[in-house]
Amino acid sequence: MLIGYARTSTVEQIAGLEAQERDLRAAGVERIYQEQTSATGPRKALTEALDYLREGDALVVTKLDRLARSVADLVGIIKTIQAKKASLKVLALSLDTGTPTGKLMLNLLGSVAEFERDLMLERQREGIAKAKAEKRYKGRKPTAMAKADEVRRLAGQGLTREAIAKQLGIGVASVYRALRSETGATEGRAQAN
Structure with missing residues (x-):
């Protein structure tokens, strides 16, 4: 059975959630777990999807960043999936961990994604420091x-x-x-x- 998982970081990203659901259904997913939460926050729907997996099932996501926040997080999720004798499919990458090549590619891509995120955060910190030095930094607008x-x-x-x-x-x-x-x-x- 194909089990889908879709996630967006904020409730404002409804179109993104709908697009993920559409892509998962087109891939033949029978059951979809979805949520709107930050990758760093609690992910109840992901936990439910992983609990639902049975031997021979596949957890399907549209993109890797919708599933894991870091390589360590990804490794933990993969271990849970493997313990259930299931696999992971990432649609955007045509990746299937049910194959040896898929397993290798997943580990490489997870490392690259984490490296890319670290670089982005470093550039962001540098930009903020520069803006503060030039007295142009105002910070995030207090929305509440x-x-x-x-x-x-x-x-x-x-x-x-x-x-x-x-x-x-x-x-x-x-x-x-x-x-x-x-x-x-x-x-x-x-x-x-």
């Missing part, structure tokens, strides 16, 4: 605080902090910060009067 008015409105309606976070797609800590910033501003105004 941009929703502070909406947080306060929902809190005024009696929603719990967790419900507000879920509805707005932000962390619970961000909800508390937004509410605390309003409290601090209100107290400051009250003291000035």
Whole structure:
């Protein structure tokens, strides 16, 4: 049986998830596990897909970067797949670990992908350091605080902090910060009067 796994890093990447699902179905995948989470975060659907694998099955992904975050992560996933006497297929690479050549290629490609990511992160750090030295670095825009008015409105309606976070797609800590910033501003105004 072909078991598919599709992942995007953010909920905004719906088109990417739909494209992966389309490609997996075209490849004959019968069951698809999908999720929208960072590769560094918990991947519940991947765990479920690996648990579902049986002897002779194949886990199918569209690209290698949708599956693993590093060579070590990839090796761990492959060991789990091999322990179940299953294989891995990567559509974009026409790769099948059910063959000796596929196993070799997977290890080489995983190493190259990790090297490429490390280079990208190094260039990013260098760019940030240069921008800071030139006093041009502003950092990431605080997206949750941009929703502070909406947080306060929902809190005024009696929603719990967790419900507000879920509805707005932000962390619970961000909800508390937004509410605390309003409290601090209100107290400051009250003291000035």
